[in-house]
């Protein structure tokens with residue numbers, strides 16, 4: 278069953294892991310630089326020109342390529358499995374995949390040649406060659422095409438099953454892909470409307486407008502990363518815990534809320550921008566608090582489901598259920614640790630979002646400290662945990678070493694707590710992000726940077742050790758594991774077999790709400806920024 | 821309607837309460853205590869900003885408006901990575917309004933140990949006011965990646 282889908286998924290997973298492998302190479306280099314050990318001069322011999330070239334590769338490969346390949350493959354597979362309905366147009370999914378590969382190669386060439394060291398945010402008027410932007414565009418369009426392949430399948434399933442409620446994970450996966458389609462319109466407009474014509478010299482650049490379009494996509498991007506992890510936490514983890522999903526209707530409700538609330542709050546990345554009036558920033562701050570609501574629903578529901586599993590396995594008392602959970606199952610344990618780190622990231626996120634408190638942390642090392650808790654652990658570690666059942670599922674062979682996988686997860690957890698604590702701390706001491714802090718220390722730093730930067734260095738090395746263990750584990754499991762095993766995709770049942778009300782299954786009201794909220798939160802400001810745009814800046818290559 | 825567990829109802833109530841309190845705290849501090857974020861002030865042409873207007877060479881740096889009240893015009897530039905001017909000296913207790921813009925790429929302007937933290941864009945003027953009540957040296961640093969020399973982009977305010 279699902280041989281084609283498995284093949285498509287496998288290729289997505291392979292490319293995702295290759296991207297993560299290359300992307301994480303730069304992590305320890307950056308962490309060591311912060312600690313005062315600068316290895317970059319030696320790396321010029323192998324063609325790495327600067328810290329910032331490496332940081333661009335780190336950001337693009339980890340945050341964009343690893344995540345997007347994994348997500349498009351994973352959500353497609355989860356959907357066909359839970360619908361029990363094969364892809365109706367697998368050619369679309371293949372086409373999407375190939376487009377992503379072509380785009381990636383186009384973007385990789387200038388990255389490797391140090392012609393596009395503009396970091397993953399690519400803020401103009403920093404200017405890379407036109408084919409870098411075109412490559413990124415093809416990459417995103419490829420993920421759209423894969424999404425259309427999913428949509429075609431979903432619609433065909435609905436036609437054959439009129440009136441039937443969509444299974445939770447299929448619905449959640451579709452919502453995530455639809456969110457992605459809607460929110461990437463911002464970056465599509467930025468690249469096609471502003472950047473490409475500008476690289477051809479047709480007109481100058483208005484950086485305020487470009488930033489605004491970028492963050493239209495940039496915030497929902499984090500939900501595009503996170504929601505697939507939530508699919509696993511809600512839809513699979515309860516089963517892996519030995520229990521059931523505590524409240525399936527509220528799980529669906531959360532996903533709908535994420536769809537409508539993820540996009541209209543991008544100004545929370547632009548609180549300090551000069552060209553956006555304070556009221557709009559405040560509106561987006563308030564909407565950011567609103568998106569905290571479904572996050573809290575998720576926290577309750579996911580933990581209650583685990584408790585349900587722990588008790589079903591014989592756990593007693595207020596906390597006894599924690600001990601009976603499957604801590605020796607690498608897939609479960611890895612994701613449970615990911616959740617714990619993510620919870621810390623959530624608290625930091627509230628601080629970042631808090632309008633004027635943001636002044637203290639904006640563009641400091643606090644921010645990468647935060648994002649390694651979220652995308653760097655909540656998401657990445659969850660995807661690793663998923664791979665710990667998914668690879669055996671695909672190959673029919675058991676994991677190469679359960680022990681290695683468990684050690685990997687715990688080391689990531691420990692390394693991240695140290696690394697991230699250090700980053701948050703120097704951030705509060707005023708160290709900027711995206712900066713060679715080892716050098717900056719001599720310029721404007723102070724002696725109290727030393728302990729936290731040491732934590733960054735040590736934590737970073739532990740993290741990288743863990744990353745290497747992960748790669749050994751998956752390569753060995755995929756190619757050298759001998760013991761055969763039948764591993765099924767975990768699918769959790771709802772605790773209460775209650776009918777799902779129509780409002781939690783119908784797209785229309787939620788899509789309307791999504792569009793209305795975007796128009797209200799962005800419309801007037803976008804019209805103003807576009808009508809008052811001044812296309813004055815030429816491009817700069819300053820690296 | 822859907823079935824919601826009693827504890828979950830409490831949790832939802834608590835969440836809503838928290839969010840309302842947070843939003844009110846931020847709102848009150850912003851709109852009645854004046855802890856505000858930057859707002860649009862003025863547009864310039866980054867290609868000519870050095871030649872005329874408030875950021876012309878002769879006008880850069882500090883201007884005393886009244887005793888203890890200053891305004892400061894600063895330009896941020898990559899290659900070489902620096903601010904013009906890169907040093908300012910003011911007496912303790914001075915209130916300074918900073919106006920900063922860029923002649924090339926995006927930069928930042930953050931005064932260490934203060935709440936002044938600005939995104940600096942070409943074509944836009946960023947503005948913030950601060951009262952320096954303590955003597956000492958306050959570096960101002962670039963917080964936005966602006967090219968290979970970014971880590972060396974800073975200046976210094978001496979308060980004495």
Ligand code: HEM
Nearest residue numbers: 301304305307308336339340396653710711712737740741
């Ligand atoms: C192997 C372990 C890792 C280490 C030691 C590490 C280290 C670092 C350090 C020190 C920075 C800050 C650089 C600076 O601001 O100057 C950074 C930035 C970043 N990292 Fe990692 N990282 C690791 C893994 C990851 C993973 C798994 C992800 C995401 C999936 C990730 C995503 C990012 C992003 C998005 C940035 C910000 C890039 C930017 O500011 O343009 N990192 N990393």
Ligand SMILES: [Cu+2]
Nearest residue numbers: 495496545546
């Ligand atoms: Cu955001």
Ligand SMILES: [Cu+2]
Nearest residue numbers: 962964966970
């Ligand atoms: Cu800079």
